[in-house]
Amino acid sequence: MSSFTIAPVTGALGAEIDGLDLSQPLDTDTVAAMRAAFNENHVLFFRDQALSPREQIAFGRNFGELGSHPYVEANPDYPEILDVITEPADRINFGGGWHSDVTFLPEPDLGSILYAVDVPSVGGDTLFADQHAAYDALSDTMKELVDPLVAIHTANMQYGGKGYSQRSTAMVTRDEAGAAASEVEHPVVRTHPETGRKALFVNRAFTLGIKGMHSGESRALLEFLFAHAVKERFTCRFRWQPGSVAMWDNRSVQHYALHDYKGEWRRMRRITIKGNRPT
Ligand code: SIN
Numbered sequence: 001m002s003s004f005t006i007a008p009v010t011g012a013l014g015a016e017i018d019g020l021d022l023s024q025p026l027d028t029d030t031v032a033a034m035r036a037a038f039n040e041n042h043v044l045f046f047r048d049q050a051l052s053p054r055e056q057i058a059f060g061r062n063f064g065e066l067g068s069h070p071y072v073e074a075n076p077d078y079p080e081i082l083d084v085i086t087e088p089a090d091r092i093n094f095g096g097g098w099h100s101d102v103t104f105l106p107e108p109d110l111g112s113i114l115y116a117v118d119v120p121s122v123g124g125d126t127l128f129a130d131q132h133a134a135y136d137a138l139s140d141t142m143k144e145l146v147d148p149l150v151a152i153h154t155a156n157m158q159y160g161g162k163g164y165s166q167r168s169t170a171m172v173t174r175d176e177a178g179a180a181a182s183e184v185e186h187p188v189v190r191t192h193p194e195t196g197r198k199a200l201f202v203n204r205a206f207t208l209g210i211k212g213m214h215s216g217e218s219r220a221l222l223e224f225l226f227a228h229a230v231k232e233r234f235t236c237r238f239r240w241q242p243g244s245v246a247m248w249d250n251r252s253v254q255h256y257a258l259h260d261y262k263g264e265w266r267r268m269r270r271i272t273i274k275g276n277r278p279t
Contacts, residue, residue, distance in 0.1 A: 051115050086124075
């Protein structure tokens with residue numbers, strides 16, 4: 001087994017892993033130890049990696065089958081890779097708001113692995129928020145209210161005809177009609193399939209409403225949950241360098257790609273690990 005160190009980056013979530021070369025094959029024990037660190041810290045960071053697209057794909061496959069984005073064009077040579085690019089003139093960026101990835105799908109991704117190719121001279125950090133901590137911090141009365149609720153998620157606000165992501169020039173979207181029509185139900189509180197911990201599972205980008213509530217009730221409750229879920233004390237923030245890697249657990253984390261670097265390029269490569277239906 002390869003030995004590596006795990007250094008938490010905040011009291012909430014996130015850990016930096018040192019001592020591994022992700023371009024090399026990893027043995028079963030090392031992958032199991034990484035999975036344990038992943039489940040405990042929810043987002044893992046690696047520095048100074050040099051990953052070709054093939055090596056990134058091979059690394060990702062240690063953790064499950066890889067997925068692809070239904071509404072954004074993949075890299076033409078590698079269908080598993082989504083090039084997450086912001087051009088200097090772009091007014092918006094991909095992932096520029098708090099969200100969990102693709103919660104508009106019946107089986108949202110288990111997690112994502114993002115590799116930094118080119119980063120701006122300053123800015124372009126990614127923020128992460130621990131949704132277990134957010135759930136745990138609710139009062140018992142609020143937990144009783146939200147525990148049985150079901151939310152409706154859609155891709156429409158992001159990838160429908162008038163969606164936020166239509167305004168990106170660097171990322172090419174597809175199937176606007178499919179995105180506009182997409183609706184799926186998920187529990188507001190999901191149980192992590194590996195740790196058994198409960199996590200809030202609603203996000204501003206994709207959650208449309210709460211099933212069975214009047215729209216005013218649903219809006220008020222979701223507004224509270226969206227704001228509560230990303231309070232500073234549940235978050236960490238990652239400063240990228242070329243060759244940095246972040247691997248996050250989409251079942252327990254929300255993330256936010258900051259766009260505070262107007263006039264510069266940011267080029268990342270993302271792969272995603274397929275997940276199961278949230279319960
Ligand atoms: C994403 O939401 O997957 C993009 C994150 C980032 O570019 O930092």
